[in-house]
Every structure is written in C-alpha cells, then in structure tokens.
Amino acid sequence: MNQLDILVNNRDAILLAEAIGWLHDYRKCSDEQLKVQAANLSGQNGLSWDQLSNHFPTLNSININLIGDSCQFIRLIHKKSDTSCNYLPNYLSRCHNTAHFDKQEPHGGEQNYPGVTISSPFGFEQDIPNDLTNQLWSLPWIKLASYSQSERQNFIKKVSELFIQVGADTRRPINEISLWDWGTLVGALYKAAIAGALLSGNTAQAQNLRWRLLTIQVNGLDFITKVSRLPDLLSRKELLKNSFNNVRNLLEIEYSLGNEVYRDESRSIFVVYDLPDLLNSTNQRNEKIRDLILQEFKQGTLKNDPSLKLGGELKPIIELDHNSWWGQDPDYQSKQQAGQLPQDEIPPIGQILKKSIVSPLLPEEIKQFWPQNGIDQYKAADVCTVCGMRPQGNSQKLVSRKVCDICERRRLDRSQLWATQQAEDTIWIDEVADTNARLALIIGQFNLEDWLSGQLVESLILNPPSSGVTTSVKNPSFSRIRRIWETTRRFWIEIRKDFNQLLSDSRRRLIFYLDKMPTNLGLFHVYELDLGNVKLSVAWYPPQPDRTGGYLISTDNLSYTARQLQAKREIFADPATGAIFVEDYIQSQFVNGNRSIVLRDSDANQRNQNLLVDRRIIKTEHQDIAYSTAIPILTEPSNFMALVPAEKSLDVVKAIKTKYEIEMGKVRNRLPLHLGVVYFNRRTPLRSALDAGRQMLSYKSDSQKTWKVHSISKGQLPSEKQELANGTQQFTETITLELTQDNYKITWHVPNKMGDGTTPDNWYPYVFLKTSDDSEVDGRIRKIKSQRPGTTEPCWLVHAGDLQQDDKIYFTSSTFDFEYLDSTARRFEIHYDKKTGRRPRPTRPFYLEDLDRLQTLWDMLKKLQTSQRHQVIHTIEATREKWHGDKLEPSWTDDTFKQFVKDTLANAAWPKDQPWVSFSESERQQLIDAGVRGELADIADLYMEILKER
Numbered sequence: 001m002n003q004l005d006i007l008v009n010n011r012d013a014i015l016l017a018e019a020i021g022w023l024h025d026y027r028k029c030s031d032e033q034l035k036v037q038a039a040n041l042s043g044q045n046g047l048s049w050d051q052l053s054n055h056f057p058t059l060n061s062i063n064i065n066l067i068g069d070s071c072q073f074i075r076l077i078h079k080k081s082d083t084s085c086n087y088l089p090n091y092l093s094r095c096h097n098t099a100h101f102d103k104q105e106p107h108g109g110e111q112n113y114p115g116v117t118i119s120s121p122f123g124f125e126q127d128i129p130n131d132l133t134n135q136l137w138s139l140p141w142i143k144l145a146s147y148s149q150s151e152r153q154n155f156i157k158k159v160s161e162l163f164i165q166v167g168a169d170t171r172r173p174i175n176e177i178s179l180w181d182w183g184t185l186v187g188a189l190y191k192a193a194i195a196g197a198l199l200s201g202n203t204a205q206a207q208n209l210r211w212r213l214l215t216i217q218v219n220g221l222d223f224i225t226k227v228s229r230l231p232d233l234l235s236r237k238e239l240l241k242n243s244f245n246n247v248r249n250l251l252e253i254e255y256s257l258g259n260e261v262y263r264d265e266s267r268s269i270f271v272v273y274d275l276p277d278l279l280n281s282t283n284q285r286n287e288k289i290r291d292l293i294l295q296e297f298k299q300g301t302l303k304n305d306p307s308l309k310l311g312g313e314l315k316p317i318i319e320l321d322h323n324s325w326w327g328q329d330p331d332y333q334s335k336q337q338a339g340q341l342p343q344d345e346i347p348p349i350g351q352i353l354k355k356s357i358v359s360p361l362l363p364e365e366i367k368q369f370w371p372q373n374g375i376d377q378y379k380a381a382d383v384c385t386v387c388g389m390r391p392q393g394n395s396q397k398l399v400s401r402k403v404c405d406i407c408e409r410r411r412l413d414r415s416q417l418w419a420t421q422q423a424e425d426t427i428w429i430d431e432v433a434d435t436n437a438r439l440a441l442i443i444g445q446f447n448l449e450d451w452l453s454g455q456l457v458e459s460l461i462l463n464p465p466s467s468g469v470t471t472s473v474k475n476p477s478f479s480r481i482r483r484i485w486e487t488t489r490r491f492w493i494e495i496r497k498d499f500n501q502l503l504s505d506s507r508r509r510l511i512f513y514l515d516k517m518p519t520n521l522g523l524f525h526v527y528e529l530d531l532g533n534v535k536l537s538v539a540w541y542p543p544q545p546d547r548t549g550g551y552l553i554s555t556d557n558l559s560y561t562a563r564q565l566q567a568k569r570e571i572f573a574d575p576a577t578g579a580i581f582v583e584d585y586i587q588s589q590f591v592n593g594n595r596s597i598v599l600r601d602s603d604a605n606q607r608n609q610n611l612l613v614d615r616r617i618i619k620t621e622h623q624d625i626a627y628s629t630a631i632p633i634l635t636e637p638s639n640f641m642a643l644v645p646a647e648k649s650l651d652v653v654k655a656i657k658t659k660y661e662i663e664m665g666k667v668r669n670r671l672p673l674h675l676g677v678v679y680f681n682r683r684t685p686l687r688s689a690l691d692a693g694r695q696m697l698s699y700k701s702d703s704q705k706t707w708k709v710h711s712i713s714k715g716q717l718p719s720e721k722q723e724l725a726n727g728t729q730q731f732t733e734t735i736t737l738e739l740t741q742d743n744y745k746i747t748w749h750v751p752n753k754m755g756d757g758t759t760p761d762n763w764y765p766y767v768f769l770k771t772s773d774d775s776e777v778d779g780r781i782r783k784i785k786s787q788r789p790g791t792t793e794p795c796w797l798v799h800a801g802d803l804q805q806d807d808k809i810y811f812t813s814s815t816f817d818f819e820y821l822d823s824t825a826r827r828f829e830i831h832y833d834k835k836t837g838r839r840p841r842p843t844r845p846f847y848l849e850d851l852d853r854l855q856t857l858w859d860m861l862k863k864l865q866t867s868q869r870h871q872v873i874h875t876i877e878a879t880r881e882k883w884h885g886d887k888l889e890p891s892w893t894d895d896t897f898k899q900f901v902k903d904t905l906a907n908a909a910w911p912k913d914q915p916w917v918s919f920s921e922s923e924r925q926q927l928i929d930a931g932v933r934g935e936l937a938d939i940a941d942l943y944m945e946i947l948k949e950r
Contacts, residue, residue, distance in 0.1 A: 004283040006198045007255045013066050014256040016147045017088070017194055020064075020077050021187030022159055024092060026052070028179055029166045030133040037170045038113035047133070049078045055137055058145045064088060067198060073144070087203045091193050092186075094206035098326065099185035099479050100168075107467040109172035117755040118167040119176040121460075121484045123666040123764030125730070125755025128166055135162055149253045160184070172754065173462065173763035177479050181486070185479045188259035188271045195257050196273025199281060210274035210324040214258065215352055216247055216293060218314045219359040220266035221639070221697075225690035230427050230643075232386055233633065233686070235410035239310050243300025244268045247316075250296045255289070261482060262349055264636040266357055269349060274324035293318055298365070308410055312365025313387060317357065321348065347478050350453025361389060369404070397522065401603055415524035415539070426627050428526070428555040430537045431507070432643050433682040435559045435572055436948050440649035441678040443693045444495075444640035444656060446488045446671065447701050447812070452481055455789035456670050459797055464762035464782055471784045485637035491663065492635040495656055496642065499630040502655055503648050507559075507575045509623040510583055512538070512552040514597075515616045521599075526555055527611065530598035531585070534564040537602065552599075553623065557645075558582045583620050590617040641693055647947060649677050650851075653816065657848055660814070662724055665751050666764040669811045672701035673848060676817040679946045684821055692827035696817055699832050699845065703790065703812040706770050707739040707746075709803050714752070720852075721749055729757025735765070735800050739811060743892065743933070746813070746849040750800045765800040768810040817845035820946045842888050843934050857930050858943050860923060863914045866950060872908050873940050876901055876931050888934050901931040 007014065027033055027047040035044040053060050053074050062073035069086040079096070081089040111117065117125035129135070139158055143151045163180035192211055197203045220240050227233045244263065251257045251270055258272035272278060279290040293316070300310040325347050369390045370381070381391035384404035392398060393405045401408065418427045426432060433439050450456045454476025462472045474480065512529075521527070521540040528535040529552065538552040554561075559578035562571060565585055572578045589595045599612040629648070633641035644652055653675055660673050676696035680689045713736045717725055725731045730751035737748045750765045768788050769777065774796075777783050782799030788810060795810075803809065817839070819830055829840060839845070846854070861869055879900060884890045891897045905927055906916050916924070930936050943949045 002284050002286070003199050003281040004255050004289065007195055007257065008283075010066060010198060011253070011256050012148050013064055014191060014194055014198075015149060015152055015253070016062075016073070016144065017064055017066070018187045018191040018256075018259070019144065019147060019152075019155065020073070020092065021095060021190040022156075022163075022180075022183040024077055024079065024096065024186060025168060025179060025183060026077075026136060028168055029136045029163060031131070032133065034116050034128070034132070034170060035113050037110060038116070039110035040112040049080070052077070052141070056141045058142060062145060066194060067201075068203060087197070087206070088194075090206035091197075091209065092190055094209050095186050095189035095193060098189055098209075099182055100477075104174065104462050104472070104475060106171050106174055107463045107469045109174070111170050111172065111175075111756075115756060116167075116170050117175065118165065118178060119173065119755070120487050120663060121176045121457075121480060122487070122664050122671065123173070123176075123730075123751075123754075123761060124663040124728070125175075127755075132166065152253065172759070173460070173474075177483055181479045181483045184259075185261070185482065188261055191256060192258040192271050192273045195255075196275055199273070199275060199278075210326045211271055211347075212274050212278075212324050213261075213321040213347055213349065213352065214251075214270040214272045214278070215267060215319045215321075216244070216270075216297065216316045217267040217319075217357050218316050219357045220264075221634075221694060223314055223359065224265060224633070225641075225694060226687065227386065227690070228685055228687045229386075229411065230429055230631065230686060231411040231414035232407065233690075234414045234427055235308075237633070238414075239300045239308075239410075240265070240314075241300075243297045243310050243314075243316075246296040246299055247293055250292060255283075257289070261347075261478075262485065264638065265634055267352070269352065271347075272320075276320075279318065279320055290318055298362075305409075305413075308406060308413065311406075312362030313389065315360045315362050317359075321352075323348075347481070348453075349481060350449060350451075350455075353452055354449060366390065400601075412524060418524070426555075426629075426631060428537070428539075429643070429686065430556045430560075430682050431627065432629055432631060432645055433557050433560060434645035434647040435557070435563055436646065437557075437560050437682045438646035438946070439680055439682060439689075440644050440646045440652075441680070441689050441693045442640070442642045442644055442649065442652055442656075443674075443676045443678070443696050444492065445674045445697050445699070446491075446638050447674070448485060448488065448638050448671075450703070450789040451484050451671070453789070454481060457481065457484075459670060459766060459768075459786065461763045461766060461784065461797075464799075465784065466762055466781055473784065473786075489635065489637040491659065492640045495640070495659065496630075496632045496635055498655060499628060499632075499642070499644070499652075502651055503629045503644060504626075505575045505629060506626050507557070507629060508579050508626060510554045510558065510579060510586070511621050511623060512586065512617045513619040514551070514612070515618045516614075517550060518612055518615065520611055521550075526602050527552075528600045528602055530600065531561075531565065531589075534561060536561055536582070538599075554582075579622060583622065586617065587620055591620060639697060646679050649679070650855075650947070653677060654851060657816075657851060658723055660848075661749065662726075662728060665724070665730075665749065666761065668748060668750075668814065669767050669809070670703075672703075672812045673814040674699050674701065674817075674845070675815070675848060676819075676845070678819055678821065678827075680821040685824060688821060688824040688827055692819060692821060692830050695827065695830040696819075699815065699817070699837070701812045701815070702837050703788070703810065705741065705811070705813070706808045707741045707811040707813075709805055709807040709809065710738040710740045710745065711805060712737055712803055714801065717749060724749060724751075728755065729753060730755055730761070732757040733760075737800065737803065739809070743929070744847065746847050748811075748849075752801060762799065766797045767800055767803065769796045769798045769803070770808040770810060771796055814848035815845040816848050816851055818942060818946075819844075820941065841934075841938075843938050846935075846938075853926065854935075854939055854942070856923075857926060857936070858939050858949075860919065860927060861936065861939060862943075862949070863911060864908060866944070868909050869940060869944065872904055873936050875904055877934070877937055880934070892933055898928070898932050902928050905931060 030047050032046045035041050036046045059074050064071045064076055069088045071085040071088045076089060079089055079093050116128045118128050119125045160180045163183055164178045166179045167175040168177050168179045168182040169175055193209050224236050248260050252259055258270045260268055261271050262269035281289045297316045298310055301308050366389050384390045384392050384407055385402045386407040390404040392402055398408055414427055457476035457480055458473045460474040462474050463469050465471045523542055524539055526537055526539050529538045537556045539555050541553055542550050559572045559575050562578035562581040567581045571581050597612050597615050597617055598610050629645055631643040664671050678689050678692040717731050717734050730753050733752040735750040735752050739746050752761055754761050777796050780798055780802045782802050784797045786795050786797040788795045832839060880891045910916050
C-alpha cells in the first residue's frame with residue numbers, strides 16, 4: 001500500500017482525533033471553571049470529567065482505532081490512559097504541552113467572578129460572556145458519534161465561535177490565549193503526529209515528537225492588484241482564495257497530513273510531522289504529494305467552472321522547512337536568561353514571512369491556449385490585456401475589448417453574481433466615487449515581522465518587578481504567535497464591518513425599462529446612457545423572475561450625475577434627493593418627453609455607435625436595496641486595502657486610528673501602523689491606483705530611532721481624546737507622554753489600567769530605554785534587562801509610568817501618507833528613502849498622530865477666504881523656492897525665513913471676528929511651524945484640491 005493511502009483509509013479516525021485536540025480542554029469553557037480561578041471565591045469545583053458522558057451517553061461507545069492502538073473516546077479526551085491504550089494518550093499530552101509552551105505560571109493575577117475578561121496579546125481586555133456552561137453543552141457533541149469529513153466544517157464553526165471568546169486561563173497576564181487558540185494548535189499538532197506515525201510506521205516516544213512547517217506561497221498581492229478593472233480584481237481574489245482552499249482541503253481532509261496555521265494573501269502555512277521526505281510521499285496512482293499540491297492549486301475556480309480555473313498564471317512555491325522544531329523545553333527560562341535558547345523550539349513563521357516571493361508562470365499550461373502552426377511555432381496573436389499571457393479572443397466582442405475568452409468570462413461571472421444576488425456590495429468604480437467623481441484607496445499595514453519571529457513577544461512581562469518574584473517575560477510560543485496575527489486580521493475584518501456605519505448614505509440604483517427587448521446587448525455589461533452632456537453608466541439585466549423583460553440599471557453615483565445635471569448643492573448632497581432628481585429628469589426627458597435613447601459601449605473602440613436605435617424608456621423605478629459605498633480588497637494580518645468615496649476617506653482613516661489607539665495603545669511603541677490614501681478620479685486606470693497603493697505598502701517603520709520624553713503626566717484623558725474611552729475602562733488612568741524628535745512632537749496616551757478599570761497594568765506598556773550605563777535605571781521599580789529586536793545591544797525595558805523627563809526611548813512611529821493621482825505618472829513619486837523613511841517631498845509621510853494636528857490647522861486656515869489661503873501659501877512656497885531652491889530642509893532652520901512665514905500669516909486678511917491675535921500663542925505657533933516645514937501646502941492639497949472643502 002502506498003504511503004498516502006494509509007492516511008485515506010484512516011481518515012475518519014484521524015479527523016476524530018483532531019476534534020479531540022480541539023476539545024480536550026473543553027471544561028475551561030464553563031462558569032464552574034471561571035469560579036475555580038476567581039480571586040473572590042474559594043472551594044469551588046470545576047466540571048467533573050464524567051459529566052460529558054452523562055450529558056451525551058452515545059459518546060461512551062466511541063473508540064479511536066489507529067495503528068496499534070484503540071482508545072475509548074471519553075477517556076482519551078480527558079487524557080486518561082488504560083490498558084487498552086498505547087501511544088494516543090501520550091501523544092495528546094505531549095501536543096498539549098507543546099501548544100501550551102506559553103503556559104508559564106504568573107504570580108497572582110487572579111480575576112474576580114463575575115466580570116472575568118479575556119485579553120488580546122496587546123493587553124486590550126473584553127468581557128467573557130455569561131452562561132458558558134449551557135453554551136458548552138449546546139455544541140454539537142452528538143455529531144461526534146458518527147463524525148466524518150462532512151461534519152468537520154460546521155463543527156469547527158460552532159466550536160471556534162464559542163471557544164474564541166473564552167480564555168484558556170483567566171489569570172493576568174496569560175489570559176490572552178483563547179481556548180480556541182490553544183485547542184486548534186493541539187488539534188493540528190496531534191493530527192500531524194498521528195499522520196507521521198501512520199506514514200512512517202513508527203509510533204515514536206511522545207517526548208521525541210517533532211514538527212515542520214510546510215509553506216505554499218505565491219506573490220498574491222501582485223496577482224490580485226495588477227488589473228485594470230474591478231471585476232478582474234475580484235475574480236482574481238476569488239480564484240486565489242479558492243486555490244489556497246483547495247490545497248487546504250487536500251492536506252487537512254483528503255490526506256489529513258496536517259492543518260493550516262497561517263494564511264494571508266500570499267501564503268498558506270501548515271503544520272506537518274517531521275518527515276524530511278514528506279513531499280515525495282505517494283498515493284496509489286504513484287502521485288507525489290508535491291505534485292498533488294500543485295494540481296490542486298491550479299484547479300482554483302470560480303463557481304466550480306473548470307474553464308475558469310487558475311491554470312498556469314501562478315506557480316506556487318512549495319517548501320518544507322529545513323529544520324524541525326519541538327516547542328518544549330523544561331529549562332526554557334534558565335536557557336533564555338543565559339542567552340542559550342535553541343532556535344528549534346519556536347516555529348519559524350517570522351522567518352518565512354521575511355522571504356521575498358517570486359511567482360513564475362507555468363509555460364506548459366499557457367502554451368495550450370495558443371494556436372499552433374507546426375512544431376514549436378505559434379500563430380501571431382495579440383496578447384490579452386488583462387492576464388498578459390493568453391491570446392485575445394476571436395469574436396468581435398473579445399477583439400474590441402482586447403481580452404481572452406477566460407478573462408471575459410471571469411468578468412461576466414463577477415457581474416452576474418452581483419446582478420442576480422442584488423448584493424449589498426458593489427463592483428462598480430463609478431458607484432463608489434463621491435460627488436466630485438473621486439475615489440480613495442485606503443491602505444493599512446502592521447509591521448509584524450519582529451512579533452511573529454517571537455522577539456517582541458519577549459517584551460511582554462509575565463511577572464513584573466513589583467510582584468515580589470523573579471521578573472520574567474513571556475515565551476514566544478506557537479499559540480501566542482498565532483494569536484498575534486489572528487488579532488491583527490480580526491482588527492481589519494472589524495474595520496470592514498464598520499464600513500456600513502462609517503460610509504452609510506443610503507444610496508439607491510435606478511431601473512429603466514425599454515419598450516422593446518434589445519438583442520445586441522451583453523449580459524451585465526456596462527454601457528453609457530447619453531443624457532446630453534452627461535453620461536450615466538448603466539448595466540443590462542436579462543429578464544428576472546420578479547420583473548417582466550430585461551432592463552437597464554444604473555451603476556453610477558447618482559448624486560454625481562445630479563450634480564452634472566446642474567442640480568443645486570442641497571439636492572445632490574443627499575443621495576436620496578440626488579437619485580430622485582435624476583429619475584425625474586429621465587422621466588421628463590425620455591418617458592414623457594419622447595426623447596430618443598442613445599446607448600453606447602463603455603469601451604473606447606465602440607463609443608461612436610448607438611446600440612439602441614428606435615428604443616424608448618417607458619418606465620423608471622428605484623431599487624429597494626441600498627448598496628455599500630466601499631469595496632474591501634484585502635483584510636489580511638499585515639495588509640489592508642479598500643476603496644471608499646474620497647469625501648469619506650478621512651473619516652475612515654480616523655476611525656482606524658482611533659481603534660488602533662484603543663486596542664493597541666499599550667504597545668504602540670512596538671507595533672507601528674502605516675496608513676495611506678491614494679486619491680484618484682473615477683476615470684483614472686485602476687491599475688495605476690493599485691500600483692500606488694502597493695508602493696505605499698512598501699514603507700518600513702524605523703525601529704532604531706529614539707525620541708526624547710519632553711513631558712510625562714498621569715490622570716484622565718484630555719477632553720478632545722475622550723473617544724478613546726468608549727467601551728473600555730483601561731483609560732481610567734492614562735499616562736500621557738509628549739515625545740520630541742528634531743522639530744517634531746507627538747503625544748502618546750498610554751492606558752494604564754486593565755479592562756476592569758481598577759487593576760494597574762504592570763505587564764504591557766513597557767518601552768525600550770536608551771541608556772549609557774545601568775545606573776540610569778536606578779530607583780525605577782518596573783524594569784527588566786532586555787535586548788532590542790534586530791540588535792545585540794543590551795537594553796532596559798521600563799514601564800511607561802516610570803519614565804522621566806529627558807529620557808530617550810526607542811519608539812517605532814506610526815505614519816500617515818497620501819497622494820492624489822492627478823496623472824498616472826504621479827504614482828512614481830511614492831517611494832521611501834531607506835535611511836530617512838521620507839519621500840521626495842520630505843513632509844510625507846506624516847506621523848499618524850499628526851492627523852489631529854492637520855485637522856486643527858485646517859480649521860484655523862479655513863477662517864481665511866479661499867483666495868487668501870491660496871495667496872498665503874503661494875507666497876510662502878514661492879519665497880522658499882526663491883531662497884532655497886526645490887529643497888525643503890534648508891528652509892526649516894533659516895531664522896529669516898521663519899520670520900517671513902510669521903509675518904505673512906500675521907498680515908493675512910483674517911476676518912474681523914477671528915483676527916490673527918485671537919488665536920492662542922500655541923495655535924499661532926502651530927501655523928507658523930507648519931508653514932515653515934511646508935505642511936500648509938500639504939493641507940491645502942488635501943483639503944482644498946482633493947477633498948474640495950471650502
């Protein structure tokens with residue numbers, strides 16, 4: 001029998017063992033367990049191990065039968081051996097210990113019941129739900145009696161939804177690992193270990209178990225974003241997701257080799273057993289697992305249509321980690337303190353993510369699409385402008401659109417899905433554009449490299465100096481590292497869910513019925529309806545069950561169309577009245593006015609032809625379903641991309657910033673966030689905007705820079721930052737740090753309480769302090785000797801509350817950047833100097849904290865008349881160029897130029913009710929400093945030229 005067939009024959013037993021791994025700590029998901037660990041209760045009893053069998057008697061008859069072992073399910077899930085069991089309970093215990101490598105014992109940290117919280121890995125706490133025990137018994141335990149691959153996905157969904165809300169331990173600070181984080185790791189390790197035993201025929205001693213990481217990777221970001229149209233992007237995104245899902249099904253279910261433990265737009269990483277020749281394992285058809293992975297990846301399709309498969313457009317790189325790891329060392333603490341920590345105790349996910357990815361084509365797959373003319377000769381044909389590898393199609397439609405048949409049908413698939421499901425999301429650029437016909441591509445990026453390598457995990461304190469025991473830090477365990485990237489991914493997913501509230505404006509679509517059914521229109525294709533000097537984008541729908549005949553439906557922002565039709569601002573500013581205005585216009589001109597309809601193809605080559613000669617619009621109505629004005633593109637652990645209306649872009653950026661300050665506020669110095677906005681007109685090629693977005697994602701935060709503590713205070717949040725306290729009590733006491741570097745100043749509001757609002761946070765808000773010798777930390781209570789990531793420099797970790805004025809700290813700053821693509825060539829100006837992190841215009845990127853300052857400056861600047869603003873900024877910038885050329889930096893230290901800026905602002909035509917002297921000295925100085933640095937020009941660019949504010 002071939003190796004892989006052994007796994008197939010034992011599949012159901014392996015999957016049931018995997019489920020045991022997920023569930024083996026199930027008793028922690030109970031009110032009884034919360035009470036056992038509560039500080040204010042004593043003598044409580046947890047769930048007894050026989051209560052499960054009493055609730056579900058059918059579980060008593062289940063046995064796990066695998067090579068050389070047969071164990072009763074009910075005993076195995078409680079890790080209880082008997083004479084009939086051989087290696088399975090020992091394997092489970094070992095996997096438990098490996099996944100729980102982070103299970104260090106904190107000194108104290110017990111919470112009170114009720115009111116128990118679960119923490120994020122960055123110290124943000126949320127309440128654990130009530131009535132846990134009843135929810136535990138409501139899980140589909142009964143399904144385990146006949147458990148197989150068909151029940152697996154639903155079982156994962158039910159268990160994960162509950163277990164992710166519960167901490168595997170309630171004591172601070174180890175309450176950051178959820179029961180699902182631990183359980184899913186145990187399940188993955190257990191499954192891989194059993195698969196390894198089956199493949200090798202060797203049931204190794206439990207203490208000798210080792211694992212490896214198997215990585216399947218492609219340059220997914222390039223593949224998804226190198227497109228010209230949104231339907232192309234969405235279809236590629238779906239194809240790539242399905243390709244990775246196919247591989248996951250192959251490895252997790254069909255052959256049950258291991259489980260996926262990391263996924264982003266470019267990588268899928270699996271835990272497998274330590275078999276160096278694993279990728280050469282074969283099935284009964286003598287196919288190697290490496291080749292099977294490649295085949296499954298290529299089969300990624302849209303709607304299971306084989307003709308729309310991914311094919312040879314991407315060849316995944318398949319790598320089995322060179323070194324195995326085992327994640328368990330009883331002497332970890334002593335070795336760590338002695339600097340002798342072996343590398344093979346931690347899975348190298350961080351190292352994998354640092355590798356650059358090349359995604360070659362598969363020539364043999366591509367060759368089949370080209371018509372042959374003799375041996376190794378191919379007929380000349382133009383290349384598809386979408387995929388860039390297949391020949392353009394032969395039909396008139398495909399030739400005019402310069403695409404191949406496959407790319408065109410992928411577009412149709414996205415359009416048909418949008419049309420037939422009447423989705424709340426949109427796939428049309430014109431519908432996202434604002435009333436100025438502009439869009440914003442929001443990009444976000446967390447720098448996770450040093451977190452996923454485990455180096456920054458060791459900046460989190462386990463037992464603080466004030467605890468009275470030896471100070472120690474957290475272990476960079478597998479489950480803890482996994483929890484980190486799951487948290488950042490969830491951050492972006494929640495932002496995407498918030499779009500409905502952030503961007504809601506109740507837009508509607510208009511529907512137009514024709515007197516005769518056209519025969520020359522492509523299903524769901526977008527055309528331009530000629531309204532005179534205004535063009536309205538519409539799509540053709542075929543007949544629908546709820547409507548007789550086909551119809552045209554708008555795919556434009558109707559507020560913009562109303563504005564083009566000369567509607568007043570109070571009309572087009574509201575989506576509802578704007579849509580009514582357009583509908584009334586079409587009703588009067590076409591339905592009642594008997595005006596001829598002119599419909600042209602949106603493709604440039606066919607715009608001169610009227611496709612609807614002798615057709616009339618006989619009826620109009622509006623679509624009842626509102627649609628979202630945002631299009632999410634990426635929501636991955638590190639990277640985020642979404643299209644939103646330009647006029648709402650700063651609202652989105654500020655919401656992301658606020659959420660970041662609340663949930664990551666304790667580790668902002670070590671977890672930087674880079675936000676960027678690419679503004680563009682709706683007729684700008686999407687490929688150019690996406691290319692600019694990728695350029696912004698190339699920014700790397702500098703973790704080696706030091707900032708000086710200008711001031712430090714403790715107390716309440718200032719009134720203008722009270723939004724940070726919404727939904728959390730961690731800001732009950734706040735440490736406010738003012739930090740300076742060169743001519744810049746930022747303010748960091750550090751939450752100094754845990755989620756209950758009373759427990760001091762002695763575990764998370766630590767900073768790397770730059771010192772010349774150890775005497776500089778004398779007298780500071782909360783400190784620990786450490787080493788900064790990426791260096792061999794010894795350094796002290798000091799609690800933010802123990803900092804002193806003039807201290808120098810390492811602070812990895814978060815940034816904000818923006819650019820307006822008034823031409824497609826403007827995207828080439830987005831690149832960052834490796835030393836300074838600045839762009840050719842050195843004011844950008846701004847520090848993320850500058851967002852509030854920029855808004856304050858704009859609020860002051862807009863007191864001036866529009867012409868005065870232009871005049872003041874033009875005068876400052878023209879003088880700067882005359883005195884210093886095209887370089888900004890020399891002017892920053894020119895005292896004469898500073899005086900000139902001050903005089904120019906003071907002598908501007910400020911209104912009588914808001915003269916220059918009415919601003920406070922601090923406000924005036926902010927305007928002067930911004931003028932000297934050239935930031936007033938940036939503000940005018942952002943608010944006046946891009947957002948069109950007045």
